[in-house]
Amino acid sequence: MSKRIVIVGGGLAGTIVANGVCRQLGNELRSGGVSVTMLGTSETHMYQPGLLYVPFGKIREAELFRDQRRVLDRRVNFMIDPAKKIDVDANQVETASGRIIGYDYLVLATGSRIMPQNIPGMTEAGHWFYDLDGARKLREALDNFTGGEVVVNVNAPHKCPVAPLEITFMLYEYFKAKGIGDKCKITYTYPIGRLHALEPVAHWAGPEFERYGIKSETFFNTESVDPAKKTIKSMEGVELPFDLLITIPPHAGAEVITDSDLGKGGWVPTNTRTLQREGSTNVFVCGDTTNIPISKAGSTAHFEADVLIDNLVSLVQEGRPAREYDGKVFCFVETGMNSGTYVWFNYTTPPNPGPPSQMIHWFKLAYNRLYWLSARGLL
Amino acid sequence: MSERQKIDARGAFCPGPLMELIAALKLAQVGEEIEVLSSDKGSAADIPAWVAKVGHVHVGTTEQDGCWTIIVRKAK
Numbered sequence: 095m096s097k098r099i100v101i102v103g104g105g106l107a108g109t110i111v112a113n114g115v116c117r118q119l120g121n122e123l124r125s126g127g128v129s130v131t132m133l134g135t136s137e138t139h140m141y142q143p144g145l146l147y148v149p150f151g152k153i154r155e156a157e158l159f160r161d162q163r164r165v166l167d168r169r170v171n172f173m174i175d176p177a178k179k180i181d182v183d184a185n186q187v188e189t190a191s192g193r194i195i196g197y198d199y200l201v202l203a204t205g206s207r208i209m210p211q212n213i214p215g216m217t218e219a220g221h222w223f224y225d226l227d228g229a230r231k232l233r234e235a236l237d238n239f240t241g242g243e244v245v246v247n248v249n250a251p252h253k254c255p256v257a258p259l260e261i262t263f264m265l266y267e268y269f270k271a272k273g274i275g276d277k278c279k280i281t282y283t284y285p286i287g288r289l290h291a292l293e294p295v296a297h298w299a300g301p302e303f304e305r306y307g308i309k310s311e312t313f314f315n316t317e318s319v320d321p322a323k324k325t326i327k328s329m330e331g332v333e334l335p336f337d338l339l340i341t342i343p344p345h346a347g348a349e350v351i352t353d354s355d356l357g358k359g360g361w362v363p364t365n366t367r368t369l370q371r372e373g374s375t376n377v378f379v380c381g382d383t384t385n386i387p388i389s390k391a392g393s394t395a396h397f398e399a400d401v402l403i404d405n406l407v408s409l410v411q412e413g414r415p416a417r418e419y420d421g422k423v424f425c426f427v428e429t430g431m432n433s434g435t436y437v438w439f440n441y442t443t444p445p446n447p448g449p450p451s452q453m454i455h456w457f458k459l460a461y462n463r464l465y466w467l468s469a470r471g472l473l
Numbered sequence: 474m475s476e477r478q479k480i481d482a483r484g485a486f487c488p489g490p491l492m493e494l495i496a497a498l499k500l501a502q503v504g505e506e507i508e509v510l511s512s513d514k515g516s517a518a519d520i521p522a523w524v525a526k527v528g529h530v531h532v533g534t535t536e537q538d539g540c541w542t543i544i545v546r547k548a549k
Contacts (some may be wrong), residue, residue, distance in 0.1 A: 212499075250488065250492050250495045250496045250499075251488065251492070251493075251495075251496035255487055255488060285491075285492060285495050286489070286491045286492055286495075286519065286523075287491075287519050287523070291486075291487040291488040291489045291492050292486055292487045293486075313523060313526065315495060315527065329527045330523075330526050330527055331526075344496075344499065358500050359496075359499075359500045366481075387480060387481070387482045387485040387488070387489075387490075387493045388485060388486075388487065388488075389487045389488065421484075423487065439486050439487070441484050442484065444486055445486055445487070
């Protein structure tokens with residue numbers, strides 16, 4: 095009997111899994127022994143890390159998008175029909191159009207979304223770059239900005255953990271290049287007691303902030319924003335004025351996860367090694383969707399997807415999983431407009447970023463294009 | 474009282490125990506308790522300090538073999 099693999103979500107995690115499984119199960123797909131179905135929400139696939147460059151006009155919007163059908167292996171049965179309810183007891187997914195799709199193996203890759211609306215006043219007064227509309231508005235705001243107090247405000251939880259530092263350094267250089275550097279005062283706020291969750295990154299960023307005159311406010315968890323007074327207030331009792339507020343909004347998981355009672359906040363309780371949903375043997379979770387306490391980042395999704403591909407293939411062919419996820423995360427860190435570094439770590443190896451260089455920045459720029467090979471499962 | 478939520482942040486380098494707790498508290502109901510497991514000594518000091526600052530309750534901390542268990546109750 096045919097084994098049905100159903101993937102919910104067409105972002106990076108789901109796309110890598112779908113393509114990887116198809117590449118390794120060619121015979122089974124040909125013989126009808128396996129089918130791979132993806133339930134997506136959009137015809138287009140967006141390269142999300144590219145949004146960082148949009149406010150500065152450093153990337154063309156068209157470079158961020160590809161037709162999802164062209165990114166996917168042609169053997170994937172791709173439907174733009176989002177999952178509405180997932181029933182892990184009945185092994186089936188109900189879609190928005192009313193289809194009922196049964197599965198033998200399910201991959202939950204529903205991702206995360208920004209929730210600026212969870213902070214009073216934020217949608218009215220804040221800018222962000224974590225979606226295209228926000229990045230466009232920020233680009234316009236930067237075009238018109240002539241100087242003043244700039245607050246870069248970071249909220250938990252959020253994906254792409256180094257992006258807040260990256261935009262801060264890029265803003266500094268952008269203002270300087272625009273000739274208004276001396277008229278702009280940047281203040282960076284962070285939820286915990288240092289500049290970044292990763293201790294070595296925080297230690298590196300501290301002296302850099304000092305060198306550039308960037309101020310910081312740690313232990314700052316946003317309570318509210320007053321759009322009329324142009325102030326932002328923290329739960330810890332600190333109030334900051336701003337002329338331009340750039341926020342990394344708190345994130346939530348997908349609605350279908352909470353609607354299906356699969357996890358508070360849209361995060362699915364997941365085994366840190368097997369990536370199985372807690373309580374299921376045939377439901378796997380990948381990317382931002384897990385509740386695993388590691389970075390929500392494209393690389394996390396990629397490394398998890400590689401494990402899931404091997405395990406799904408092995409389950410189909412040999413009836414047993416192949417290997418476990420070791421917690422690997424890799425992040426490029428743009429340290430300005432012309433320099434960068436990178437950091438990697440896993441469950442047992444602490445991060446140890448090297449000195450920034452122009453070469454790593456160029457490699458990051460190259461990766462902005464190589465991404466499409468990653469999504470196709472070729473890199 | 475609902476079942477205590479457990480966050481196993483041992484060996485979690487990023488986002489780390491306190492950031493995980495902050496995110497979990499946003500989703501918790503008032504009165505709910507969250508237990509954070511951490512292998513990071515700094516978090517064992519930072520978490521109670523932060524909890525006191527924002528007005529939640531630090532129920533207690535225990536340490537065994539380099540693992541700290543920190544229990545926090547959402548108070549508002």
